[in-house]
Amino acid sequence: MEKNIISTENAPAAIGPYSQAVKVGNMLFTSGQIPLTPAGDLVTGPIKEQTHQVFQNLKGVLEAAGASFTDVVKATVFIADMNQFGEINEVYAEYFGDHRPARSTVQVARLPKDVGVEIELIAFVK
Numbered sequence: 001m002e003k004n005i006i007s008t009e010n011a012p013a014a015i016g017p018y019s020q021a022v023k024v025g026n027m028l029f030t031s032g033q034i035p036l037t038p039a040g041d042l043v044t045g046p047i048k049e050q051t052h053q054v055f056q057n058l059k060g061v062l063e064a065a066g067a068s069f070t071d072v073v074k075a076t077v078f079i080a081d082m083n084q085f086g087e088i089n090e091v092y093a094e095y096f097g098d099h100r101p102a103r104s105t106v107q108v109a110r111l112p113k114d115v116g117v118e119i120e121l122i123a124f125v126k
Helices: 047-064 082-096
Strands: 003-006 021-024 027-030 072-079 102-107 117-124
Touching: 027 047, 047 082, 047 117, 072 082
Parallel strands: 072 102
Antiparallel strands: 003 021, 021 027, 027 117, 072 117
């Protein structure tokens, strides 16, 4: 089965030994995205602003692989404060619309750069 590394300038470059995404056959696995702009600036404002930046990064990675949010089959959401789940969920719903992929949401002790949210996706790419 063919494996392709996905890279785009429309999301922050990998800052460690990983790829923005890997496509294996028709499946795309994104790395977790945090609220870091493609230029490398950290979005530290309210959680909704952070979440929008995460989704803009994910959009860039999906598009680089020939996919969109409607192709996502599974999302994993890592949040630093479960009390912010409602606000994160509002932004999440804006990007997915009526599409409802499977999802896990977990509160974690700490995220990279002490951000409030990180999201990774699995998509089926035609």
